[in-house]
Amino acid sequence: MALRAGGWHVTAEDRDQSRARRAVELGAADALGRDIDTEVAFVATPVSAIAEVALDLLEHGGPDLVVSDVGGVKGPIVTAVAHRRFVGGHPMAGSEQEGPDGADADLFAGATWVLTPTAGTDQGAYALLRSIVTSLGADVVALEPDRHDALVAVVSHVPHLTAATLMALAADASLEEGALLRLAAGGFRDMTRIAAGSPTIWPDVFRDNASAVLPVLDELQRRIGEARAMVAGGEWRRLEELLERARDARVNLPPRVAAPGQLAELRVPVSDRAGVLAEVTTLLGGLGVNVADLEIAHSAEGEQGVLVLAIGAGDADKARAALVEHGYRPSVRRLQ
């Protein structure tokens, strides 16, 4: 959809013809099948089928055809295709919806899109792909395939497995003590939220990225063991240092906006209820304050929380004054 909106002629193939037809119906493609003079092809199959489809495209396509993919693991695919006009890709965007009916022309606006050129990659192929991806509104990050896999193991695959493990542990414990989940407040909910996602894609991801996931799991095990030793050995100062380091790193996590620029962070203690959230966001919206980022930092226990908003630094005074007037107690700090 985004390509067509940008003036490209798009054709679609799918193992399931009815899905390809649905894509044409929805305006995601102009026609079915492959054009002989296709300039760029994106392979969006499950990870295990990508290399085979990419090689088939390269074999039957024109001499300038550039092929990319959107798989969540890159090393094994890039190695298997090993072609100068194949550039691995991973758009860090998606939703819980599947198939053409889940398509959204704005999905990639502001998203990070990893491309994984190698020493053997044709520079023209990479440049073309980069310009197309950028034209969709995405931010390109170029990484070696194995580096990509190591990084997503840290920020996505191992956290997912950890969330599922914690949730299963608590669920099993709640079988013995029904009150347990009544004590689960916002912090626990935050930590386990991603475990609510569909499990079906994950076995493939873990299979294809096992070599990156295993050392990160080992490192997590080692660090949990270290924290355990601090608790068992009464090393409270070291434990506090660990928590301080984590706090600093989390507080300084870049906001989810393309260009942080001149932003201010507004921290507003609120009761953790929907009405309050709507009140604050509409109050700011009514003042014309653009909210670049928003999170709710729940307290570890109970229903109080802090609404953390990133807004333009120039709006900070106005926003604070309006919030104070409505009985809130915001604090403001400039980001960067």
Next chain:
Amino acid sequence: MALRAGGWHVTAEDRDQSRARRAVELGAADALGRDIDTEVAFVATPVSAIAEVALDLLEHGGPDLVVSDVGGVKGPIVTAVAHRRFVGGHPMAGSEQEGPDGADADLFAGATWVLTPTAGTDQGAYALLRSIVTSLGADVVALEPDRHDALVAVVSHVPHLTAATLMALAADASLEEGALLRLAAGGFRDMTRIAAGSPTIWPDVFRDNASAVLPVLDELQRRIGEARAMVAGGEWRRLEELLERARDARVNLPPRVAAPGQLAELRVPVSDRAGVLAEVTTLLGGLGVNVADLEIAHSAEGEQGVLVLAIGAGDADKARAALVEHGYRPSVRRLQ
């Protein structure tokens, strides 16, 4: 503040006299010091000082004085005080603010408040305390002191340490690869959010609850090791089962409302931006739809998410129609 609003005469003591005076200024207490005929005393010192203060109160108070506390760990305190008119307590509520200036008369409305009577507890003392806590709007959950400690280890203490460990691991990895945190999307942010909290209270909590925390850490280690073995051994079916169990448990986590009653769950795919959140919540607010609970389920990667709302089942059709009219694609299911 809530006690005074309920008609009680309240006096306040603090190690720091200026804080106690501030409490009187703010209307949280009628006067400084202890009344000789005090009926109920709440000890709200750091955990390490609670038992001593409680024993001092019981020694110098009247023959019917009931004493409770608000510490996050219960076993060691209840054992140390061991008095029939002492009932351990733990309100699951709080904010990131400290001292009398952070006080809020509504803090306990709808919160879970654990009380830990034992076989030796005076029934009248427990009944009085229970009725006071209920009058503040809190929901009482009675648990044995050691059970309480075991449960908060599972849903609060170990998750907190895990979040800090994951965040520190990612921060250290990002020193070698600056792009790492640019790949950190909503799922990672959710999982590490509680690590942004103040570290100072935690060493005390881990010291006093070490005996409950250590076995939970061991169990977490064992389960992560088990998941690791599935990845290393290619046991994909078992891994998917683990993820399915976790998904079911997380999806069925009770909503954060006192009486779920006749609720419906609305899942609305949205781009993960503040404007959309405000639009949906104000749209529903304008229709008079009361939102009982709200979470944003981020996708594992990227900025798309699903807004999960719990609303009255009677409002579900109206809410769905309005959202569809505004271009959203909500799904609805009845809870329970």
